[in-house]
Amino acid sequence: MLFQVQMDVRIPHDLPAEKADALKKAERERAQDLQRTGTWRHLWRHAGRYANTSIFEVGGAQELHDILSTLPLFPFMEISVTPLCRHPSSIHDDDR
Numbered sequence: 001m002l003f004q005v006q007m008d009v010r011i012p013h014d015l016p017a018e019k020a021d022a023l024k025k026a027e028r029e030r031a032q033d034l035q036r037t038g039t040w041r042h043l044w045r046h047a048g049r050y051a052n053t054s055i056f057e058v059g060g061a062q063e064l065h066d067i068l069s070t071l072p073l074f075p076f077m078e079i080s081v082t083p084l085c086r087h088p089s090s091i092h093d094d095d096r
């Protein structure tokens with residue numbers, strides 16, 4: 001199943017810079033691992049905002065929740081999820 005996920009990152013200003021940098025590095029490594037396996041299919045920055053829109057391909061909502069809730073930045077993100085299904089006019093075979 002495909003899910004669109006919007007993540008708005010809200011790192012508290014009083015979090016020490018070293019801690020914030022370590023979380024961002026861990027988040028990047030996890031995100032890149034998941035992209036390599038095809039689970040995190042797209043990752044787009046919202047221009048001018050500390051936010052992204054991502055597309056995940058997972059078995060279902062529980063798997064998505066397990067992934068999102070273990071992301072290093074999860075405690076500092078507001079997340080919204082939209083399940084996606086194929087559009088009848090899509091010409092892309094991998095939209096499923």
Ligand SMILES: O=C(O)CC1=CCC(=O)O1
Nearest residue numbers: 009027028031050051052
């Ligand atoms: O910077 C973000 O939008 C949060 C994030 C998700 C994956 C990543 O590397 O950073």
